[in-house]
Amino acid sequence: MHLPSFVLLALLAHTASAMEVNVPTDLTLVNLTRVEYDSAGSEAYYWHEGRLWARWETDYPQAEHNFAKRLGELTRLQTARVPIKRRLTDSDLGDFPLIYMSDMGYASFTPEEAEALRAYLDNGGFLWADDFWGDAEWANFERFMHRVLPGNHWREVPIVHPIFHTVFEHEEMPQIPAENFARPWSTTSEPAWVHRPPAGSLERASMRGYFDEDGRLMVIGTHNTDVADGWEREAYGQWYFEHFSTKSYRLGVNVFTYVLTH
Amino acid sequence: MWFDTLFNHPADAYRTGTLLFANVVEPLWWFIGAGIVITAIAASVVVGRHTQALAWWQRTIIAGLQAAVALVVIGLLAGPALQTTTLQPGANSVAILIDTSGSMGFPNVASDPGQTRLDAAVDLLQQHLILKLSDLTEVALFTFDTSAVRRSADEETIDGRLAAGTETNLIASTASVLDSFKGAPLAAVIVLSDGADNGSNSSPDMAALAAHGVPVHTIGFGPRSLPGEVQLADVQLAADAPPASRVTAHLVIEHTGSGEAVVRVRDGGTLLAAHRVQLRPDTPTVRTEIVFDSGNAGIRELSFELEPPPGDVLAQNNQIQRLLTVNERRRRLLYLEGEPRWEYKFIRRAIAGDKVLELVSWLRTTDRKTYRQGVSNEDELVSGFPPDLQTLYGYDVIILGSLAATSLNRQQHEWLESFVAERGGSLLALAGRQALTDGGWDVQPLAAALPITLDRESGPTYGPASGIVRPTRDGLVSPLTQLADGEGVNAWATLPSLGDHQRLGALKPAATTLLELVQGEAISPLLVTQPYGLGTTAVLATATTWRWQMRTPPDDPRHGLFWRQLLRQLAEMAQRQKNVDLANDAGGIVVHVAVRNKLFEPATDVSASAVITHPDRTETQLSLAATDVPGVLGARYVPGVPGVYRVDVAIEDAAGKETITRFVRTGVANREYFRPVQDEPLLRRMAQATGGRFWSPEDVAGITAALTFAGSGIRAVALLPLWNMPACFLLLVLLKLGEWGLRRLWGRL
Structure with a gap:
């Protein structure tokens, strides 16, 4: 669906102003930080629940709201309840040593953004990219990471890695579908037709990582899964909560705890 | 000289003698007789015919002058004399020590570079002292630098003006000469020196010198200051x-x-x-x-x-x-943290891979779960806090994060305090919601050890803040807070600001502030440290130093430098179980080994040996013997040639065998060039402590009298008559001349 650009801008301005919360950042807390980025092409925006969404804001800010609250309940992390959003080129990006990106299948980055992310990661920052489905969306992210970390290639993070065991024990990488695709009688993967072609197989969820020279994880991509949707939609039904939100929270707690300790 | 002429005897005779009146048998009658005579004279003047024309005050003056004359005459008739002791001629010795150390080869006065201090001293010795003293006593001549050596007066070492010693043991040499005369009649010691006492065997023990009971006279040479030096x-x-x-x-x-x-x-x-x-x-x-x-x-x-x-x-x-000596001995750090937070991550990251620091951390991730990192085995910290004191003492440094005091039991709190006080470990408390007062630490034993008071306040002391860090004067030079070469304050000023701060209580008397937080006009202590018991405590009132890593370019090393330096130095300050100390003095290389057991009490069953590797790579075995101090063994080795010696000390105790390597340099550089002026205060102290006197070469003529009338040795009692001293007759003449002059003035001769 193509909309005139002035309509898009007006809608974006409305949604952005409605969500913007301008409060001083409390650095004594762990701030959940969403990265705002541009997407390219006709799929850069999508219509959902009565408004137009940019790709970067998928599940934002409800997912962060819910997750911040659950982190405070489930762990001893002191989290800010109001999420932060930043662009990679924002000068204070370093105040948020863990940043989260979602739905990056159509993401488009400038050289300045790639450079900023490289410096951020070199300093010890951590990027969690989530909600990729299929091969094409991952490939788009992989191309970007190739610009950010030339010569560094992703590796699958094995289930024995500490990130799966810091607080909760995981025996497999959970696959979390968006709530509207989750059916008790179906598989847990989302349908290929809603994702960037060629999607390839969407059946198996995995965590893919970029490691630094010392073997520390710098970037994880949770592939074929939408962890943040489990946070966002926790109240959309008991069945979804019990089957998916709990797994989302368990993995989220582990990722945050791992990043805060390594 | 004028004193001797007027009073017949030197001032020293009066200083040491006792005045007595030889003709007075019954003092009472003498007083009564003298009183009658003086009263009669005075009365005759006051009421006599010849003075009636004078006013009463004029008569009183005349009467006073006549009475004074009578008093002097009566005094002379009483036979005044000094009872003192004098040296028995020929029965005593005087030891003269002449300093032949290198500094005596320097000019005696700055304006005459041609005459050395030794030249001046030898001239004084040969042209005055020996001549004067040889009639009175036997002169024993010594030279000294490192130690004293007996000489004859005509030896080349004196006359040849060789000032070659590379160090001076002034007091020790004097003491050794005094020791050598023990039991022999020694009247005094005369030391000719510039006062340099710079030897490895130098000792400020004046009391031991004084205990010999022999006066030491010192004669100082050399300028008292060298302008521009x-x-x-x-x-x-x-x-x-x-x-x-x-x-x-x-x-x-x-x-x-x-x-x-x-x-x-x-x-x-x-x-x-x-x-x-x-x-x-x-x-x-x-x-x-x-x-x-x-x-x-x-x-x-x-x-x-x-x-x-x-x-x-x-x-x-x-x-x-x-x-x-730069060594890589691993230091173990225990980090107890109550909540996952960025400071924890970035501290771990800062010292990851460090060759010295081994960080073991225990983190409360949830109310019921903990996360251990850096443990050496599966059992380490498995139940949380170290299970016993011995295990806790195995760490050199403890870092306390945002951990509520209620996380530990009473005994564990007591162990933390004793970790610092008795084990001599270092403890660093970080800021946080559950740190310090906010965490309830104010009522725990550790509160006594911290460098700040923990006062319970109505609200939380920890919260967001923005401020930059500035080192104090102490912080600029403290090994705990060093960031970069020569940058000093600038290295700190350009760091990103902090994002939090914990308000600290009053600093304790022994506390030192190394870093401050500057928030506009407000300045608060940020890093404070103090010694406590055998150990050290420090408080860092922030937990956002991670911004120094995340808000600077990736190649900026300051965050890592700060933490590595701080933690390494805290680890260095912690007491060690096994300590090897090397000292190099005149007696050789002294090796001391102090060993403690795992509870840091002096170890009992210990043996130690050392292998000394000489500069030429040859080796010598050395056994260390127990000393009077429990847990301390020692030995001494006299090296042959100067140079750097390597000492490998093998220590064996109940915990096993360990070898510690140290280095020592022997044959130090010439110390004579240091403090090259005359140390007159030291020479004066030596003299005063022993009953002698400090002399300058110009007024040394009186030294013979000083030796004659004051000092030790074989002495004879002498009664020195005073009635015939010119001063008395001069006084009588002056009194009568005064009376005559007044009478003439008043017209009543």
Whole structure:
């Protein structure tokens, strides 16, 4: 669906102003930080629940709201309840040593953004990219990471890695579908037709990582899964909560705890 | 001389003698008779016919003068005399010590470089002292520098003006001469010196010198100051340091000049650091510090050099050599944290891969779960806090994060306090929601150990804040807070601001603030430290130093430098179970080994031996024997040639065998160039402590009398008549002349 650009801008301005919360950042807390980025092409925006969404804001800010609250309940992390959003080129990006990106299948980055992310990661920052489905969306992210970390290639993070065991024990990488695709009688993967072609197989969820020279994880991509949707939609039904939100929270707690300790 | 003429005897006779009246048998009758005579004379003047024309006050003056004459005459008739003791001629010795150390080869006066101090001393000795004293006593002549040696007066070592000693043991040499005369009649010791006492066996023990009961007379040579002279007087430096850490050396510069000097430290030919020092005339002693990188493991032969401003007199005292052993002994740190937070991550990251620091952490991730990192085995910290004191004492440093005091039981709290006080460990408390007062630590034993008071406040003391960090004067030179070469304050000023702060209570008396947080006009202590018991505590009132890592370019090393330096130095300050100390004195290399058991009590069942590797690579085995101090073993080795000696000490106790390596340099550089002026205060103290006197060469004529009437040795009682001293007759004449003059003036002769 193509909309005139002035309509898009007006809608974006409305949604952005409605969500913007301008409060001083409390650095004594762990701030959940969403990265705002541009997407390219006709799929850069999508219509959902009565408004137009940019790709970067998928599940934002409800997912962060819910997750911040659950982190405070489930762990001893002191989290800010109001999420932060930043662009990679924002000068204070370093105040948020863990940043989260979602739905990056159509993401488009400038050289300045790639450079900023490289410096951020070199300093010890951590990027969690989530909600990729299929091969094409991952490939788009992989191309970007190739610009950010030339010569560094992703590796699958094995289930024995500490990130799966810091607080909760995981025996497999959970696959979390968006709530509207989750059916008790179906598989847990989302349908290929809603994702960037060629999607390839969407059946198996995995965590893919970029490691630094010392073997520390710098970037994880949770592939074929939408962890943040489990946070966002926790109240959309008991069945979804019990089957998916709990797994989302368990993995989220582990990722945050791992990043805060390594 | 005039005193002797007027009073017949030297002043020393009066100083030591007792006045008596030889003709007075019954003092009472003498007093009564004298009183009657004086009263009669005075009365006759006051009421007599010849003085009636005078006013009453004029009569009183005349009466007083006549009474005074009568008093003097009666006094002379009483036979005044001094009872004193004098040396028995020929029965005593006087020891003369002449300083032949290197500094005696310097000019005696700055204006005459041709005459050395030794020249002046020998001239005085040969032209005056020996001549005068040989009639009175036997003169025993000694020279000394490192030690005293008996000489005959015509030996070349004296007459040849050879001042070759590289150090001076002034007091020790004097004491050894006194010891050599024990039991023999020694009237006095005369020391001719410039007062330098710079030897490795120098001792300030004046009381021991005085205990011999023999007066020591000192004669000082050399100028009391050298205008323009600048010297590097001392360098204090830790014996060892971890690799790649910042090391602070404390330098003392003494000078009588002004201008800009430069201090440098070199390792071999490599310049490690340099900085400028301003010398001002009103501060003759300047203390400064120089910070440099310790480098890799091994031995550093450091040379500290001073480039003085123009006008320096002696160039030889501008350099001092020191050894620094850089070792990689692992230090274990225990980090107890109550909540996952960024500071925890970035502290771990800062010291990851460090060759020295081994960080073991225990983190509460949930109310019921903990996360251990860096543990050496599966059992370490498995139940949380170390299960016993012995295990806790195995760590050198404890870092306390945002951990509520209720996380530990009473015994664990007591162990934390004893970790610092008795084990001598270092403890660093970080800021946080559950740290310090906010965490309930104010009622725990550890509160006594911290450098700040923990006062319960109505609200939380921890919260968001924005401020920059500034080192204090102490912080600029403290080894705990070193960021970069020569940048000083600038290295801190350009760091990103902090994002939080914990308000601290009042500083305790022994506390030192090293870093401050500057928030506009408000300045608060940020890093405070203090010694406590055998250990050290520190409080860092922030937990957002991670911004120094995340808000700077990736190649900015300051966050890592800060944490590695702080934690390494805290670890260095912690007491060690096994300590090897080497000292080099005149008696050789002294090896001391102090061993404690795992509870840090003096170990009982210990043995130790050492292998000393000489500069030429040959080796000597040395056994260490127990000393009077429990847990301490020691031995002494006399090295053959000067140089750097390696000492490998093998220590065996209940815990096993361990070898510790240390280095020591023997044959120190010529100390005579340091403090090259006359140390008159020391010479005066020596004399005063022993009952002798300090003399300058110009007024030394009176020394014979001083020896005759005061001192030790075989002495005879002498009664010295005073009735015939010219002073008395002069007094009588003056009194009568005065009376005659007054009468003439008043017209009543």
